[in-house]
Amino acid sequence: MKTVCLFDIDGTLLSAGGAGQHAMEQALEEVFGVQGPYHDIPAAGRTDWAITRDLFAFHDLEVTDHQWQRFLEAYLRLLPISMTTKNGQVLPGVNELLNELSRRDDVALGLLTGNLEVGARLKLRHFDIDHHFHFGGYGDSHLDRDDVARLAHRAAGEHLTTEIHADRLWVIGDTPADVKCGRAIGAKVLAVATGIHSISELEPSRPDDLRESLADVDSVLRTLIG
Ligand SMILES: [Mg+2]
Structure with missing residues:
Protein backbone atom coordinates (compact mmCIF):
# COMPACT_ATOMS: atom_id res chain seq x y z
CA MET A 1 0.00 0.00 0.00
CA GLY A 17 11.41 35.45 -2.45
CA GLY A 18 8.29 37.13 -3.81
CA ALA A 19 9.15 36.16 -7.41
CA GLY A 20 5.59 35.03 -8.25
CA GLN A 21 4.00 38.22 -6.94
CA HIS A 22 6.65 40.32 -8.68
CA ALA A 23 6.12 38.57 -12.05
CA MET A 24 2.33 39.05 -11.73
CA GLU A 25 2.76 42.77 -11.04
CA GLN A 26 5.21 43.12 -13.94
CA ALA A 27 2.82 41.27 -16.26
CA LEU A 28 -0.06 43.58 -15.29
CA GLU A 29 2.10 46.61 -15.94
CA GLU A 30 3.45 45.30 -19.25
CA VAL A 31 0.12 44.12 -20.67
CA PHE A 32 -2.36 46.61 -19.19
CA GLY A 33 -0.12 49.50 -18.12
CA VAL A 34 -1.35 49.41 -14.51
CA GLN A 35 0.52 49.43 -11.20
CA GLY A 36 -0.12 48.50 -7.55
CA PRO A 37 0.01 48.86 -4.55
CA TYR A 38 -1.37 45.36 -4.07
CA HIS A 39 -0.67 44.84 -0.36
CA ASP A 40 -4.36 44.39 0.43
CA ILE A 41 -4.61 41.34 -1.87
CA PRO A 42 -3.57 38.25 0.09
CA ALA A 43 -1.70 35.47 -1.69
CA ALA A 44 -0.71 32.76 0.83
CA GLY A 45 -2.86 29.66 0.66
CA ARG A 46 -4.87 31.03 -2.28
CA THR A 47 -4.99 29.96 -5.91
CA ASP A 48 -3.34 31.98 -8.68
CA TRP A 49 -6.74 32.11 -10.35
CA ALA A 50 -8.23 33.73 -7.21
CA ILE A 51 -5.30 36.14 -6.78
CA THR A 52 -5.34 37.29 -10.40
CA ARG A 53 -9.12 37.70 -10.34
CA ASP A 54 -8.61 40.11 -7.40
CA LEU A 55 -5.79 41.91 -9.23
CA PHE A 56 -7.99 42.32 -12.32
CA ALA A 57 -10.89 43.57 -10.17
CA PHE A 58 -8.56 46.04 -8.40
CA HIS A 59 -7.93 47.67 -11.79
CA ASP A 60 -11.44 47.24 -13.19
CA LEU A 61 -10.04 44.93 -15.84
CA GLU A 62 -12.43 42.50 -17.46
CA VAL A 63 -11.51 38.81 -17.19
CA THR A 64 -12.10 37.83 -20.81
CA ASP A 65 -10.32 34.86 -22.40
CA HIS A 66 -8.23 37.24 -24.46
CA GLN A 67 -7.16 39.37 -21.48
CA TRP A 68 -6.40 36.28 -19.44
CA GLN A 69 -4.27 34.72 -22.21
CA ARG A 70 -2.29 37.96 -22.63
CA PHE A 71 -1.68 38.13 -18.89
CA LEU A 72 -0.73 34.46 -18.72
CA GLU A 73 1.76 34.68 -21.56
CA ALA A 74 3.51 37.62 -19.88
CA TYR A 75 3.44 36.12 -16.37
CA LEU A 76 4.90 32.77 -17.46
CA ARG A 77 7.58 34.50 -19.53
CA LEU A 78 8.51 36.85 -16.66
CA LEU A 79 8.40 34.30 -13.82
CA PRO A 80 11.70 32.50 -14.61
CA ILE A 81 13.46 35.88 -14.87
CA SER A 82 11.91 36.97 -11.58
CA MET A 83 13.07 33.68 -9.98
CA THR A 84 16.68 34.46 -10.90
CA THR A 85 16.56 38.03 -9.54
CA LYS A 86 14.72 37.35 -6.27
CA ASN A 87 16.47 35.76 -3.36
CA GLY A 88 14.50 32.52 -3.20
MG1 LIG B 1 1.98 27.74 0.71
Whole structure:
Protein backbone atom coordinates (compact mmCIF):
# COMPACT_ATOMS: atom_id res chain seq x y z
CA MET A 1 0.00 0.00 0.00
CA LYS A 2 1.42 3.36 -1.01
CA THR A 3 1.64 6.52 1.06
CA VAL A 4 0.60 9.53 -1.00
CA CYS A 5 2.18 12.87 -0.09
CA LEU A 6 0.69 16.00 -1.63
CA PHE A 7 3.01 18.97 -1.22
CA ASP A 8 2.19 22.64 -1.29
CA ILE A 9 4.98 24.71 -2.92
CA ASP A 10 5.34 28.29 -1.62
CA GLY A 11 6.27 28.46 2.05
CA THR A 12 6.47 24.65 2.24
CA LEU A 13 9.05 23.42 -0.29
CA LEU A 14 10.55 26.76 -1.17
CA SER A 15 10.47 30.47 -0.69
CA ALA A 16 10.41 32.15 -4.08
CA GLY A 17 11.41 35.45 -2.45
CA GLY A 18 8.29 37.13 -3.81
CA ALA A 19 9.15 36.16 -7.41
CA GLY A 20 5.59 35.03 -8.25
CA GLN A 21 4.00 38.22 -6.94
CA HIS A 22 6.65 40.32 -8.68
CA ALA A 23 6.12 38.57 -12.05
CA MET A 24 2.33 39.05 -11.73
CA GLU A 25 2.76 42.77 -11.04
CA GLN A 26 5.21 43.12 -13.94
CA ALA A 27 2.82 41.27 -16.26
CA LEU A 28 -0.06 43.58 -15.29
CA GLU A 29 2.10 46.61 -15.94
CA GLU A 30 3.45 45.30 -19.25
CA VAL A 31 0.12 44.12 -20.67
CA PHE A 32 -2.36 46.61 -19.19
CA GLY A 33 -0.12 49.50 -18.12
CA VAL A 34 -1.35 49.41 -14.51
CA GLN A 35 0.52 49.43 -11.20
CA GLY A 36 -0.12 48.50 -7.55
CA PRO A 37 0.01 48.86 -4.55
CA TYR A 38 -1.37 45.36 -4.07
CA HIS A 39 -0.67 44.84 -0.36
CA ASP A 40 -4.36 44.39 0.43
CA ILE A 41 -4.61 41.34 -1.87
CA PRO A 42 -3.57 38.25 0.09
CA ALA A 43 -1.70 35.47 -1.69
CA ALA A 44 -0.71 32.76 0.83
CA GLY A 45 -2.86 29.66 0.66
CA ARG A 46 -4.87 31.03 -2.28
CA THR A 47 -4.99 29.96 -5.91
CA ASP A 48 -3.34 31.98 -8.68
CA TRP A 49 -6.74 32.11 -10.35
CA ALA A 50 -8.23 33.73 -7.21
CA ILE A 51 -5.30 36.14 -6.78
CA THR A 52 -5.34 37.29 -10.40
CA ARG A 53 -9.12 37.70 -10.34
CA ASP A 54 -8.61 40.11 -7.40
CA LEU A 55 -5.79 41.91 -9.23
CA PHE A 56 -7.99 42.32 -12.32
CA ALA A 57 -10.89 43.57 -10.17
CA PHE A 58 -8.56 46.04 -8.40
CA HIS A 59 -7.93 47.67 -11.79
CA ASP A 60 -11.44 47.24 -13.19
CA LEU A 61 -10.04 44.93 -15.84
CA GLU A 62 -12.43 42.50 -17.46
CA VAL A 63 -11.51 38.81 -17.19
CA THR A 64 -12.10 37.83 -20.81
CA ASP A 65 -10.32 34.86 -22.40
CA HIS A 66 -8.23 37.24 -24.46
CA GLN A 67 -7.16 39.37 -21.48
CA TRP A 68 -6.40 36.28 -19.44
CA GLN A 69 -4.27 34.72 -22.21
CA ARG A 70 -2.29 37.96 -22.63
CA PHE A 71 -1.68 38.13 -18.89
CA LEU A 72 -0.73 34.46 -18.72
CA GLU A 73 1.76 34.68 -21.56
CA ALA A 74 3.51 37.62 -19.88
CA TYR A 75 3.44 36.12 -16.37
CA LEU A 76 4.90 32.77 -17.46
CA ARG A 77 7.58 34.50 -19.53
CA LEU A 78 8.51 36.85 -16.66
CA LEU A 79 8.40 34.30 -13.82
CA PRO A 80 11.70 32.50 -14.61
CA ILE A 81 13.46 35.88 -14.87
CA SER A 82 11.91 36.97 -11.58
CA MET A 83 13.07 33.68 -9.98
CA THR A 84 16.68 34.46 -10.90
CA THR A 85 16.56 38.03 -9.54
CA LYS A 86 14.72 37.35 -6.27
CA ASN A 87 16.47 35.76 -3.36
CA GLY A 88 14.50 32.52 -3.20
CA GLN A 89 15.60 29.30 -1.54
CA VAL A 90 14.64 25.70 -0.99
CA LEU A 91 13.50 25.46 2.62
CA PRO A 92 15.46 23.52 5.29
CA GLY A 93 15.31 19.73 5.00
CA VAL A 94 13.35 19.76 1.74
CA ASN A 95 16.03 18.44 -0.62
CA GLU A 96 16.94 15.58 1.71
CA LEU A 97 13.29 14.78 2.46
CA LEU A 98 12.33 14.65 -1.24
CA ASN A 99 15.35 12.48 -2.06
CA GLU A 100 14.44 10.06 0.73
CA LEU A 101 10.76 9.90 -0.25
CA SER A 102 11.51 9.63 -3.98
CA ARG A 103 13.71 6.57 -3.66
CA ARG A 104 11.00 4.61 -1.84
CA ASP A 105 8.63 2.58 -3.99
CA ASP A 106 5.92 2.70 -1.31
CA VAL A 107 5.58 6.48 -1.57
CA ALA A 108 4.02 8.60 -4.33
CA LEU A 109 4.78 12.31 -4.44
CA GLY A 110 2.38 14.86 -5.89
CA LEU A 111 1.65 18.57 -5.74
CA LEU A 112 -1.29 20.37 -4.19
CA THR A 113 -0.69 24.01 -4.98
CA GLY A 114 -2.48 27.22 -5.77
CA ASN A 115 0.12 27.91 -8.45
CA LEU A 116 -0.77 27.67 -12.12
CA GLU A 117 0.53 24.29 -13.35
CA VAL A 118 3.18 25.80 -15.64
CA GLY A 119 4.16 28.32 -12.93
CA ALA A 120 4.50 25.51 -10.38
CA ARG A 121 6.83 23.59 -12.68
CA LEU A 122 8.91 26.70 -13.39
CA LYS A 123 9.38 27.42 -9.69
CA LEU A 124 10.36 23.82 -8.91
CA ARG A 125 12.64 23.55 -11.95
CA HIS A 126 14.49 26.68 -10.87
CA PHE A 127 15.65 24.73 -7.81
CA ASP A 128 15.93 21.38 -9.64
CA ILE A 129 13.28 19.63 -7.54
CA ASP A 130 10.55 19.27 -10.20
CA HIS A 131 11.54 15.68 -11.09
CA HIS A 132 10.22 14.40 -7.74
CA PHE A 133 6.58 15.12 -8.62
CA HIS A 134 4.55 13.12 -11.09
CA PHE A 135 1.00 14.41 -10.65
CA GLY A 136 -0.86 17.19 -8.91
CA GLY A 137 -3.70 19.64 -8.48
CA TYR A 138 -3.08 23.25 -9.50
CA GLY A 139 -4.67 26.68 -9.19
CA ASP A 140 -5.38 27.35 -12.89
CA SER A 141 -9.16 27.43 -12.77
CA HIS A 142 -10.45 27.18 -9.19
CA LEU A 143 -11.01 29.90 -6.60
CA ASP A 144 -11.27 27.49 -3.66
CA ARG A 145 -8.27 25.48 -2.51
CA ASP A 146 -10.56 22.63 -1.44
CA ASP A 147 -11.36 22.12 -5.15
CA VAL A 148 -7.64 22.02 -5.91
CA ALA A 149 -7.27 19.32 -3.25
CA ARG A 150 -9.99 17.30 -4.98
CA LEU A 151 -8.11 17.67 -8.28
CA ALA A 152 -4.89 16.49 -6.65
CA HIS A 153 -6.67 13.56 -5.01
CA ARG A 154 -8.18 12.53 -8.34
CA ALA A 155 -4.81 12.92 -10.11
CA ALA A 156 -3.21 10.69 -7.45
CA GLY A 157 -5.89 8.07 -8.05
CA GLU A 158 -5.24 8.14 -11.79
CA HIS A 159 -1.46 7.97 -11.28
CA LEU A 160 -1.57 5.01 -8.91
CA THR A 161 -2.92 1.62 -9.77
CA THR A 162 -3.68 0.82 -6.15
CA GLU A 163 -6.36 2.24 -3.90
CA ILE A 164 -5.52 5.29 -1.76
CA HIS A 165 -6.22 4.83 1.95
CA ALA A 166 -7.16 7.90 3.97
CA ASP A 167 -4.64 7.09 6.73
CA ARG A 168 -1.88 7.00 4.10
CA LEU A 169 -2.83 10.23 2.41
CA TRP A 170 -0.92 13.32 3.57
CA VAL A 171 -1.13 16.98 2.67
CA ILE A 172 1.96 19.01 3.59
CA GLY A 173 1.43 22.77 3.67
CA ASP A 174 2.09 26.05 5.46
CA THR A 175 -1.32 27.75 5.84
CA PRO A 176 -4.66 27.09 7.59
CA ALA A 177 -6.09 26.77 4.04
CA ASP A 178 -3.78 23.79 3.45
CA VAL A 179 -5.10 22.10 6.59
CA LYS A 180 -8.70 22.83 5.60
CA CYS A 181 -8.29 21.51 2.03
CA GLY A 182 -6.60 18.38 3.37
CA ARG A 183 -9.69 17.74 5.49
CA ALA A 184 -11.86 18.21 2.39
CA ILE A 185 -10.31 15.07 0.89
CA GLY A 186 -10.05 13.14 4.16
CA ALA A 187 -6.27 13.46 4.31
CA LYS A 188 -3.94 13.84 7.25
CA VAL A 189 -2.11 17.15 7.33
CA LEU A 190 1.42 18.06 8.28
CA ALA A 191 1.64 21.82 8.75
CA VAL A 192 4.93 23.63 8.75
CA ALA A 193 5.62 27.19 9.95
CA THR A 194 8.09 28.11 7.20
CA GLY A 195 5.62 30.37 5.38
CA ILE A 196 3.95 33.51 6.71
CA HIS A 197 2.06 31.67 9.50
CA SER A 198 3.59 30.94 12.89
CA ILE A 199 3.04 27.77 14.93
CA SER A 200 0.48 29.58 17.08
CA GLU A 201 -1.40 30.77 13.99
CA LEU A 202 -1.48 27.26 12.52
CA GLU A 203 -2.46 25.50 15.76
CA PRO A 204 -6.19 26.43 15.74
CA SER A 205 -6.66 24.64 12.39
CA ARG A 206 -5.59 21.43 14.20
CA PRO A 207 -3.19 19.73 11.79
CA ASP A 208 -2.15 16.15 12.63
CA ASP A 209 1.46 17.24 12.83
CA LEU A 210 2.78 20.74 13.31
CA ARG A 211 6.41 21.78 13.21
CA GLU A 212 8.69 24.79 12.78
CA SER A 213 10.29 23.37 9.63
CA LEU A 214 10.96 20.13 7.73
CA ALA A 215 14.61 20.22 8.84
CA ASP A 216 14.36 17.14 11.10
CA VAL A 217 14.01 14.80 8.13
CA ASP A 218 14.07 11.54 10.14
CA SER A 219 11.22 12.77 12.31
CA VAL A 220 9.20 13.94 9.27
CA LEU A 221 9.73 10.54 7.61
CA ARG A 222 8.52 8.77 10.78
CA THR A 223 5.39 10.93 10.75
CA LEU A 224 4.62 10.41 7.07
CA ILE A 225 5.50 6.74 6.60
CA GLY A 226 5.99 5.39 10.11
MG1 LIG B 1 1.98 27.74 0.71
